[in-house]
Amino acid sequence: MKSLEITIGKPEGKPVTITIRGMHKDYSEVQLYYPKDEEGRPLIAPKKQWYVYYSYRNPFTGFMQRIKDYCGLNSYKTAAERLEAGKAWIKAYELLLDNGFNPFDAKGIEDKDMPKDIAESVYTVRSGLKYAYDNNLGSWKPSTAEGFATRMNVFLEYAKLNRFDHIDIRELKDTHIIGFLNWLINPKGRNVGRTSQDNYKRAISGLLGKLKKDRIISANPASGIETKKDRPQKNKPFTPEEVKKLSEYMLQHDRKLYEFVMLIIYTFLRESEIIRLRVKDIHVEQGFLYADTKGDSQAIKKMIDPICRMFAKKNLAAFPEEAHIFTNTGEIEIWDAKEKSKVDHFGNRFKKVKRALGFGKDYGLYSFRHSAALDLYFSHVRQGFNDHESVLKVMPIIGHQDPETTRNYLRDIGGMIPKDYTDLYTLEF
Secondary structure (H helix, E strand, O other): OOEEEEEEOOOOOOOEEEEEEOOOOOEOOOEEEOOEOOOOOEOOOOOOOOEEEEEEEOOOOOOEEEEEEOOOHHHOOOHHHHHHHHHHHHHHHHHHHHOOOOHHHHOOOOHHHOOHHHHOOOOEHHHHHHHHHHHHHHHOOHHHHHHHHHHHHHHHHHHHHOOOOOOEHHHOOHHHHHHHHHHHHOOOOOOOOHHHHHHHHHHHHHHHHHHHHOOOOOOOOOOOOOOOOOOOOOOOOOOHHHHHHHHHHHHHHOHHHHHHHHHHHHHOOOHHHHHOOEHHHEEOOOOEEEEOOOOOOOEEEEOOHHHHHHHHOOOHHHOOOOOEOOOOOOOOEOOOOOHHHHHHHHHHHHHHHHHHHOOOOOOOOHHHHHHHHHHHHHHHHHOOOOHHHHHHHHHHHHOOOOHHHHHHHHHHOOOOOOOOOHHHOOOOO
16 A cells, blocks of 8 residues: 655754555455356366466566466356355455555566666566576576577467466476476377477476576476486497498598598597587697587596597698688588588488498497497406506596496496306306
8 A cells, every 4th residue: 555755844843754555455356266157157268277366566677467376266166166265365365455455466576676678677477588598598508598589489389279378487386387297298299209308307497497597486386397318329339340341431432421420439539529619729749639518618528549540640830720620611610500400410420321221220429429439338347447547547538527427327338257266156046
């Protein structure tokens, strides 16, 4: 309720301040909303939400803003029960509001803590997510930003279809997000796999996390939702004989792809990291290169002799610093294309090699990384190092941060197979 203070000066004493309270309220009448059929009777139907609502003056904007509370009304089975419960909630809210209840304080929002640019805005689901995206953009790599944009837009498409893209972002519930995730894997919806579903959830949760951090919302409704990934299809490692066979074929038919694979084997870079390499990242004389890796923004990788010799022959000093080493033309030049299309380009080139040599879908470029890791690990074992020592020696070469990650990685690709244990048995069968 608004008030007006008037100060009256008195000659014989101190000024007197009189507070005049007006009859204007900061909140409206509390009402019950329920869907109706064609004859105006209360309707019980799926996705037809009942709720209690009123308007309250937003302390940040000065405008009246509608507040909704579903109050669990849809949990009642009949219209009569919902009407009775709704009337009880109306009385409760009227009592609360008449006694000074402020829904904005109840949401944990304090004026003094609210940044000015945020306090002056009321965000919808659409504008709120775009705010989060725009304010994270500078910290993302182009491929990451593209992934977030794609998944955000699909979510907003679903929100528009289900008419909640323009509700207050603070009214977004976990049920909205669960409905979206179920729609994603439904054959009649987006029909994606479990891993893709998990990636969508992580992206939406990341954007909502930014809004929570900036105090636009008090909680992240996606943070407690569980999703399952598909069991990943492993790239089988090649045997040493198969690696030699592939090497000879690529040397004869696709020399640039051969050099691409050399970097996978000798530096353990991933395909996406290799296509990012530019002339300025390679330091042949010092024996290292800079790489934009999965974990670090930029990491230093050791270049051993085969890689140093390969780059030394290219006379990189004659090319612009920003030129890419690996391109679709085979030339050292700036390759302006989306990262996924670049990775797919080299993946498709290797598919031709696989077809020619009879390798199936169980093998991919990543198989060379597995082959190299196993080769290094077993080389240390043959030199007399135990399992723990061999893992510690391989770990920094592969680029892992801890021994357990390396141990699990080697176990998954067949590096932890036990020795023959026939002589240990005492059972007779």
